[in-house]
Amino acid sequence: MQAEIITIGDEILIGQIIDTNSAWIAQQLNAIGIRVKQISSVADYPADILVALTLASGRADLILVTGGLGPTQDDVTKQTLSAYFDCGLRRAPEVLAHVEAIFQRGNRPMLEMNRKQADVLEKSEVLFNEMGTAPGMWILHKGKPYVIMPGVPFEMKHIMQERVLPRLRNLEGRVPVWHHTLLTAGIGESFLAEKIADIEAALPPHIHLAYLPKPGLVRLRLTAIGEDLEKLKQETQTIAARLEERIGNYFLADRDTTLEQLIRDFMQERELLLATAESCTGGNIARLITSLPGSSSMFEGGAVTYSNAMKQALLGVNPETLEQHGAVSEETVREMAVGAKTNFRTDYAIAVSGIAGPEGGTPEKPVGLVWIAVAGKDQVVARKHLFGQDRAINIERSSAAALWMLWQLLQAESDSNQAG
Missing domain, CATH: 3.90.950.20 (CinA-like)
Known part of the structure; x- marks a missing residue:
């Protein structure tokens, strides 16, 4: 199973904030055997969002969307999704009661735009958000699940952990993926690659080696894909042992650390x-x-x-x-x-x-x-x-x-x- 993550927001594209949501979501999906095919970031423009959704539907089995669910006019995600899925919006009573309770606790006046936070796609299932006012949504469209979540990181993480991941674990088509990371220091990426070239060349087709350099350090990540997770772990551990022996004094750790x-x-x-x-x-x-x-x-x-x-x-x-x-x-x-x-x-x-x-x-x-x-x-x-x-x-x-x-x-x- 392959997924695509779409993050919506001008603030990402102008560099005002860093898209940490996609990295976190990708980690969670990878851990349950769902590979991320692509990550896309688009502006708060309906046409751009529609294009991103159309392209994602052609290359992924699962599409996750974050951002643009706020109450202000620049948050256009729900209206655009309504057009994409060809359905209207309905006001969810349980969400409205939750939003009203939040405003009552804060002794704040509630505007109509705040009530609109309870509007969800007619065809969707509500992914309740106890941490904020914008609910998530799960919608099945042409046989593919779409997961819609707010962009606020702690709200998105809550919905993913409590509502989304338990459902994704039951989906068919997930293939185990195992990552084994080694840490090296004191040797440049090209010298390291030359040193272990024959080991890399002999890797089986289902195991891939990636070089992740940063100043002074190079991580080596073995990624194995297959049906038997325990076998993948054993295979990568055997290869890691060979790499450690070959790398010698430049080897630091047989795990993902700093x-x-x-x-x-x-x-x-x-x-x-x-x-x-x-x-x-x-x-x-x-x-x-x-x-x-x-x-x-x-x-x-x-x-x-x-x-x-x-x-x-x-x-x-x-x-x-x-x-x-x-x-x-x-x-x-x-x-x-x-x-x-x-x-x-x-x-x-x-x-x-x-x-x-x-x-x-x-x-x-x-x-x-x-x-x-x-x-x-x-x-x-x-x-x-x-x-x-x-x-x-x-x-x-x-x-x-x-x-x-x-x-x-x-x-x-x-x-x-x-x-x-």
Whole structure:
């Protein structure tokens, strides 16, 4: 069974909001064996919506629509669907009572446009929405189910989980799909592809390998499609084991995770503490760590020392080091790491100093030059990086490189301690 997701709203097409609904819906469908054929976003124009529905009906077995169900004039989805399905609208009493109760609880006056929220397609079944005023609708048209839902994410998710997914699980034609993800770091996508080319070439037709790169990391996702889910799991696990062996030191994890999650888990298990000292990354490394639940057990704190004065005051960097070598140098970043580790009383510390751009570079120290140091229990390691001209990408790549260096040092010192 194949599905298409249609999101409606000018705010998506002009970039005012990001379409997170489609990604979430696709994950839910994939988990129950329904493949997403296409995702489309269209403006709040009846003609565009009609074209999207017509095209979707020709290539998908299931169509899900979100957005445009509000009470204002720019929300035209219901009227357009009425034309597409060639049916009128009816006012659902149970929905109207629900909307009236919401306004009464808030002691707010109720307008006629609010009452129109209870209008649903005559041919549809109501998908009740306890979380808001716009109900969802399920309609069978020419043998295909159409699921209509509001665009507000928490309302859409509620309707999907409570009303839609239980019905979809009973539909025929679903084929099991299994994803097995591996995480790699420290190797570029093209080098990785060359390294595992023969394994990829030997994959059976029902298993596909995808490369999902981001700065400093590459995910490998094996997707298997077949009738026997347990067999798919066994097949992908066997292939994953071969990939892990071939990838070697660049391999991080045999699951869909992030480098910062691996670091958090590793340090939690060993009761290790981390601090950060950031200049050009502006606290982004600390943000990545603290966005994870449970990070307080291993992260003590961080300092964003943008100026030389703060590097001296908060991290104890020697003024002579700054004068002789500059803020973006191996000598300075080493002292930053040691200072953070000492002042925060941690086992490990990351330090980053660089020229993120687009300005501030010189022939000797161009934009994109970044020095990273990691202070561990037994040693301090530092590495020079030369990234590009884009400020945002430089920050992201610096953060990924710093976490990778920390992970490498954690592994090295752990292995050394075990050997000792």
